[in-house]
Amino acid sequence: MGGGPPKDHLLCAVPDKEPKELISHLRKKFPDIEIVWHEVPFTFDAAEIKKALPTGVWDDVSILFTFASFPDTKDDAPNLEVVQLLSAGSNQVQKSWIWDTEGIDVCTASGIHGPQIAEWVIFTHLVHTHRYKGLYENQKRHKWSRDTGDGGERSVRDRVGLRIGILGYGSIGRQVGRLAKAMGMEVVAYTASEKDTPEKRRDPGFIVPGTGDKEGEVPTEWYSGLDKESLHHFLEQDLDWIVVAVPLTKDTTHFLSTEEFKKLSRNGRSKPFVTNIARGPILDQPALVGALKDGTLGGAALDVTDPEPLPEDSELWDLENAIVTPHVSGSLANYMERALQLLEVNLERRQKGEKLINVVNRGRGY
Amino acid sequence: MGGGPDKEHVLITLGDAEPKHITAMLKQQFPHFDITYFQVSRDTGPKSVNAGSQVPDDVWQSATILLTLFVLPPNPDLVPNLKLIHLFSAGIDHWSNHPIVKDSDITITTVSGIHGPPITEWIIMTTLVASRRYAIEYEWQKEHFWGQGEKRGLVGTDWVGKTVGIAGYGSIGRQAARVFSALGANIHAYTASPRTTPAARRDNGYFVPGTGDPDGTIPVAWYSGTSKTSLHTFLSSGLDALIVALPLTPSTRHLFGAEEFALLGGAGGSEKTKLTAGGGAKPFLINIARGPILDQKALVAALDDEVLGGAALDVTDPEPLPKDDPLWNAKNVIITPHVSALGKEYMDRGFELFVTNWKRHERGEGMFNVVDRRRGY
Numbered sequence: 066m067g068g069g070p071p072k073d074h075l076l077c078a079v080p081d082k083e084p085k086e087l088i089s090h091l092r093k094k095f096p097d098i099e100i101v102w103h104e105v106p107f108t109f110d111a112a113e114i115k116k117a118l119p120t121g122v123w124d125d126v127s128i129l130f131t132f133a134s135f136p137d138t139k140d141d142a143p144n145l146e147v148v149q150l151l152s153a154g155s156n157q158v159q160k161s162w163i164w165d166t167e168g169i170d171v172c173t174a175s176g177i178h179g180p181q182i183a184e185w186v187i188f189t190h191l192v193h194t195h196r197y198k199g200l201y202e203n204q205k206r207h208k209w210s211r212d213t214g215d216g217g218e219r220s221v222r223d224r225v226g227l228r229i230g231i232l233g234y235g236s237i238g239r240q241v242g243r244l245a246k247a248m249g250m251e252v253v254a255y256t257a258s259e260k261d262t263p264e265k266r267r268d269p270g271f272i273v274p275g276t277g278d279k280e281g282e283v284p285t286e287w288y289s290g291l292d293k294e295s296l297h298h299f300l301e302q303d304l305d306w307i308v309v310a311v312p313l314t315k316d317t318t319h320f321l322s323t324e325e326f327k328k329l330s331r332n333g334r335s336k337p338f339v340t341n342i343a344r345g346p347i348l349d350q351p352a353l354v355g356a357l358k359d360g361t362l363g364g365a366a367l368d369v370t371d372p373e374p375l376p377e378d379s380e381l382w383d384l385e386n387a388i389v390t391p392h393v394s395g396s397l398a399n400y401m402e403r404a405l406q407l408l409e410v411n412l413e414r415r416q417k418g419e420k421l422i423n424v425v426n427r428g429r430g431y
Numbered sequence: 432m433g434g435g436p437d438k439e440h441v442l443i444t445l446g447d448a449e450p451k452h453i454t455a456m457l458k459q460q461f462p463h464f465d466i467t468y469f470q471v472s473r474d475t476g477p478k479s480v481n482a483g484s485q486v487p488d489d490v491w492q493s494a495t496i497l498l499t500l501f502v503l504p505p506n507p508d509l510v511p512n513l514k515l516i517h518l519f520s521a522g523i524d525h526w527s528n529h530p531i532v533k534d535s536d537i538t539i540t541t542v543s544g545i546h547g548p549p550i551t552e553w554i555i556m557t558t559l560v561a562s563r564r565y566a567i568e569y570e571w572q573k574e575h576f577w578g579q580g581e582k583r584g585l586v587g588t589d590w591v592g593k594t595v596g597i598a599g600y601g602s603i604g605r606q607a608a609r610v611f612s613a614l615g616a617n618i619h620a621y622t623a624s625p626r627t628t629p630a631a632r633r634d635n636g637y638f639v640p641g642t643g644d645p646d647g648t649i650p651v652a653w654y655s656g657t658s659k660t661s662l663h664t665f666l667s668s669g670l671d672a673l674i675v676a677l678p679l680t681p682s683t684r685h686l687f688g689a690e691e692f693a694l695l696g697g698a699g700g701s702e703k704t705k706l707t708a709g710g711g712a713k714p715f716l717i718n719i720a721r722g723p724i725l726d727q728k729a730l731v732a733a734l735d736d737e738v739l740g741g742a743a744l745d746v747t748d749p750e751p752l753p754k755d756d757p758l759w760n761a762k763n764v765i766i767t768p769h770v771s772a773l774g775k776e777y778m779d780r781g782f783e784l785f786v787t788n789w790k791r792h793e794r795g796e797g798m799f800n801v802v803d804r805r806r807g808y
Contacts, residue, residue, distance in 0.1 A: 180591045180615055183614075184559050184562075184590065184614065187555060187559070188559035188560060188563065189565075191552050191553075191556035192556060192560065195553060197556060198569065200767045200770070201566065201569065203768070204766050204767070207754045207755075207756075209750070209751035209768045210768060211770055211773075220775065221549075221773055222776055223549040223774050223776060224548070225548045225639055225641065243613045247612070248551070248552065249642045274591075274615075275591060275592065276591060276613075276614075276615045374579055375575075377575045382572055382575040390565075390572070391577045391578050396582070396583075396585075396586045398587055402707070
């Protein structure tokens with residue numbers, strides 16, 4: 066069957082060369098979709114991105130696959146109906162006219178980041194608990210010694226039986242939970258809304274095969290709530306380690322500050338570890354620095370900071386018990402392959418007239 | 432004969448001061464235990480010759496149970512009453528020539544089974560430190576360098592869909608399988624004898640509850656054998672990483688040499704690796720067992736020639752590794768000084784395992800980790 070104009074026009078505006086095989090697979094699978102690929106610079110700067118795209122590129126676009134390349138106005142893109150982001154967060158589109166337009170679904174790539182981010186969460190924590198920085202420095206000096214200079218080698222212990230609190234039990238949190246459980250830990254989940262039934266505990270989104278926690282069976286305890294009291298109640302559950310994996314919204318800005326770190330430490334009775342892979346502003350950073358310096362917290366691993374790049378003079382860099390990496394945990398050489406797997410799922414659903422996955426709830430902010 | 436069990440004279444020879452909570456626990460579990468805690472010199476180690484002479488003869492003479500790490504009675508004649516030696520290590524290779532091992536049949540049990548979690552944590556940590564290029568990020572942190580542009584050069588792949596081969600599917604191998612499987616990787620297990628039935632794949636040994644692979648259901652493929660051919664078949668099965676978790680015995684000495692590294696590196700990794708954009712890393716080797724299982728010179732060559740993508744070694748040949756050993760300078764190598772099993776929970780778990788074992792013994796059941804002197808472990 067032939068003839069007639071394509072039903073959909075998909076524009077991929079991403080900072081990568083067109084992956085010919087993967088796109089040809091999509092073209093074969095969806096003959097009614099016209100697929101155009103434009104490589105744009107790796108930046109959120111709108112002016113730079115605009116320069117990379119030809120005029121009139123938006124005219125027929127009904128589906129947009131992008132990180133941060135958006136049409137300036139509705140008039141430029143009158144047919145736009147779906148924006149499929151390549152990031153888990155949607156903050157970069159929230160100030161655009163697209164956010165305020167009812168007829169446009171904005172979808173995130175939540176679900177494709179779980180495995181690689183969870184790997185980062187686990188290994189940076191183990192670098193701390195196994196004193197790897199000191200061992201690495203000894204290796205550089207060809208020094209066969211367990212002495213890492215601070216007596217820390219006598220305090221190493223494994224994670225069996227310890228309690229990990231996962232703030233935000235989404236796709237990333239679930240993969241962290243899966244790993245923590247495999248390591249013998251007790252997983253305590255925290256969600257915005259209550260998850261008191263099996264249906265509510267199920268993960269409806271995209272899951273990389275062989276990973277995640279689809280049925281929500283990993284946690285032994287569940288807590289919830291966006292108010293301070295609920296958060297504090299969770300923080301008082303004898304947690305040895307807390308992983309921050311919530312989206313950044315007005316409710317979660319500075320979610321954890323001095324008071325929260327104190328509660329986490331059971332008022333000094335323990336030295337918990339904090340990991341942040343979400344967004345820097347979820348933690349009150351000066352409060353975090355203070356808690357790391359005065360021993361309220363045992364250590365922290367941060368892949369996100371406030372702001373980014375982290376200024377050269379930030380105290381975080383030199384804290385012996387802090388690991389800082391430049392927002393790398395979500396990167397993956399085959400990121401595009403996974404993002405396109407997710408796009409494929411949504412193209413299928415659109416074709417069948419079904420609801421898309423990962424559609425952002427604008428009221429919630431994620 | 433009436434009354435309870437016979438009095439046991441338990442001798443504990445360790446380098447730390449007496450852990451009172453432990454001796455109290457033992458007394459509570461076994462009221463018929465008469466416990467002597469003998470603190471040996473702190474520098475007693477695996478290389479200590481005649482460490483046993485630190486202990487007076489009359490103390491050896493009355494001992495019926497010995498709990499120890501580095502100290503053995505110098506010869507069997509000194510210990511006519513000794514029924515059991517519980518060793519706080521997994522391997523006994525460094526004692527294969529000791530009179531107690533060679534010339535007596537006093538039952539020896541090891542603490543194999545307690546090492547799974549800490550050693551696996553070390554394996555995961557070093558494997559990911561390598562695959563996620565952490566050393567570079569660590570140096571950047573020291574320089575306060577964010578590397579916004581440069582970080583694009585560090586991007587690699589994750590372990591989803593990759594294949595990890597585990598040589599030696601004991602308690603350490605099984606816990607490594609558990610965690611790599613949670614990362615989304617597929618496991619190929621390699622054992623000495625075939626495991627063709629569910630019963631054969633079950634872990635009948637001791638393992639820390641909540642860990643391991645008790646039913647042996649994690650591996651997607653099983654390989655076995657003690658011949659070169661069977662080893663080579665396993666090594667050619669498309670591995671992205673190989674974990675060496677075997678005991679050191681005369682037949683595993685230099686088991687992995689140039690030919691084996693070439694096979695491992697030449698197989699090209701798993702299907703996933705071959706098909707993934709940017710996923711072409713050469714296989715990664717992990718050794719947490721004993722240095723001499725690898726031909727270390729051949730390993731250095733394999734690393735420098737990039738036959739292998741890298742290696743994480745917690746054990747070397749010899750230990751300590753001399754300052755000028757070429758291994759230190761090999762490409763893409765991580766070396767730590769035999770620390771992977773260490774941790775605050777180690778001794779407590781070792782004692783718990785002894786308690787489990789002695790209770791089984793008193794019930795007439797077999798104990799875990801009884802050394803088979805013929806096998807060497």
